[in-house]
Amino acid sequence: MRTKTTVRSDGKPNLIVTTSAIRAGTEQETTVYEIQSKQSGPTAFVIGGMHGNEESGYWAARDIREWEIDAGTLVVLPEANAQAVEQERRKWPKGMDLNRQFPIGKPPKNALAQGIWDVIGQHNPDVVMDLHSSKGILExxxxxxxxxxxxxxxxxxxxxxxxxxxxxxxxxxxTGYDPIYDFVHTFADETEYATAPMLMNKTRLDRNIPSCLFEVTQDGVESEKRARWTKAFVSSMLDTWGIRALRMNE
Known part of the structure; x- marks a missing residue:
């Protein structure tokens, strides 16, 4: 994995912001943001842009990378597949679904997936959140x-x-939506995706990291609202883990 790293304070004396690159110098280059508080605490890893046609996830993650936190470390990968984001495609390069490149118990299937997996290993997060959207509603x-x-x-x-x-x-x-729009949560092992080679499955099974994959519907909900719901979810999750987001951009 080729990386490049820079460190800056961003004028925030209680935070250290570090940026590094996965697949630096290649067409797949994408940036990881580490926001570290001077107050000790857990590490959370937030990922967006696995699929380039699910814009609310990477829109939310782009904002989350700017959040200030009161403790611990927040690691954000806003555009996991930057090429797919640029092309607004689920699969890119053609036919490659990044979130099916993480087989359980085996190495990732390609260099980009391996680079993401290496970064997760480097940070050893206490919780992983992967941000997506879907055309329909599970329930x-x-x-x-x-x-x-x-x-x-x-x-x-x-x-x-x-x-x-x-x-x-x-x-x-x-609010103002049919009750079918209410969110639920499901145990991955009780779904058809239990053994799918998805990053969330690999982090929870191969590294025993508390992990989740957030899916907001695209059906009748505009992109900006989906991104706002996504950020609210992440903020609540961080708060539970003891990382309070300060000066959030709604």
Whole structure:
């Protein structure tokens, strides 16, 4: 993995912001942001842009990389597949779905996936959040989509934190919508995606990291609102882990 690293304070005396590059110098180059508080605490890893046609995830992650925190470390990879984001495509290069390149118990399938996996190993996060969107709604009968749902690991803390976050979303954000739009959370092992070679599965099974994959629906919800709901979810999750976001950009 080729990397380049810079460190800056951004005029924020209580934070150190470090940027590094995955696949530096290649067409797949993408930037990782590490926001470190001088107050000790846990490490959270937030990922957007696995799929370039799910803009609310990387829009949210771009804002999250600018957040100030009161403790711990927040690592943000806003555009995991920067080429797919640029092309606004789910699969890029043609036919390559980045979130199917992480087989359980085996090395990642390509250099970009390996670079992401190496960064996760470097930071050894306490929690991983992967931000997505879906065309449909998981709870709607005969719907092929999986939106308004959080796929999660079985760790007790992430069960509690997911429940707190979706209660916040349903009570304060998903208002004026049909009840079918209420968020739920599901244990990944009880779904058809249990062994899929997805990053969230690899982090929870190969590294035993509390992990979740957030899916907001694209059905009838504009991109800006989806991004706002996504950021609210991440903020609530961070708060549960003891990392409070300060000066959030709504």
């Amino acid at each position: 709607r009968e005969n719907d092929e989509g999986v939106g308004q749902n959080v796929f999660r690991s079985s760790h007790e803390k992430i069960i509690r934190s997911n429940q707190t976050a979706i209660e916040l979303l349903n009570d304060e954000y998903v």
